Amino acid sequence: MVKVGVIMGSVSDWEVMSAAAETLETFGVAYEKRIVSAHRTPDLLAEYAKTAKSRGIEVIIAGAGGAAHLPGMVASMTTLPVVGVPVKSKALNGLDSLLSIVQMPAGVPVATVAINGAKNAALVAVSILALHDEALALALEDFRRRQTETVLMTELQ
Numbered sequence: 001m002v003k004v005g006v007i008m009g010s011v012s013d014w015e016v017m018s019a020a021a022e023t024l025e026t027f028g029v030a031y032e033k034r035i036v037s038a039h040r041t042p043d044l045l046a047e048y049a050k051t052a053k054s055r056g057i058e059v060i061i062a063g064a065g066g067a068a069h070l071p072g073m074v075a076s077m078t079t080l081p082v083v084g085v086p087v088k089s090k091a092l093n094g095l096d097s098l099l100s101i102v103q104m105p106a107g108v109p110v111a112t113v114a115i116n117g118a119k120n121a122a123l124v125a126v127s128i129l130a131l132h133d134e135a136l137a138l139a140l141e142d143f144r145r146r147q148t149e150t151v152l153m154t155e156l157q
């Protein structure tokens, strides 16, 4: 059953957002990926956000660039946790994306990761799901252990 919704404002975001998909696949988390835009497909956005919970989605990862209203608008229409990924823009290097996602008014949160931080967005989703999934929790601990080992074993040339 699909647990995570990975949505993005444009097909052009996929280059960045595919890292979230790959990470979810590594952990065996079922996800769906969709293009949904607050600006270009506002009705679809409302439908997606309002039906996600009843469809069994537990976390939404939303990536967008520039005037990145998508994550905040989704968050306004669901009580599911929404993780926002500011996608690096050409004009302002993603600072516009970051600020428009992170500066939410109190009461409607978007958990915002770094510019192009799609991998970390997936890891946030995994850690949320792991709260009630023992196997996933063990896999996450194992991931962290292996990551630490890799750093400790790395020798500078």
Ligand SMILES: Nc1c(C(=O)O)ncn1[C@@H]1O[C@H](COP(=O)(O)O)[C@@H](O)[C@H]1O
Residues within 6 Å of the ligand: 008, 009, 010, 011, 012, 013, 036, 037, 038, 039, 040, 063, 064, 065, 066, 067, 068, 069, 070, 071, 087
């Ligand atoms: N920020 C948004 C939204 C939204 O927030 O609803 N919809 C599309 N976009 C963004 O526009 C950028 C350029 O899109 P195009 O490459 O399609 O012109 C993308 O990074 C997308 O996320």
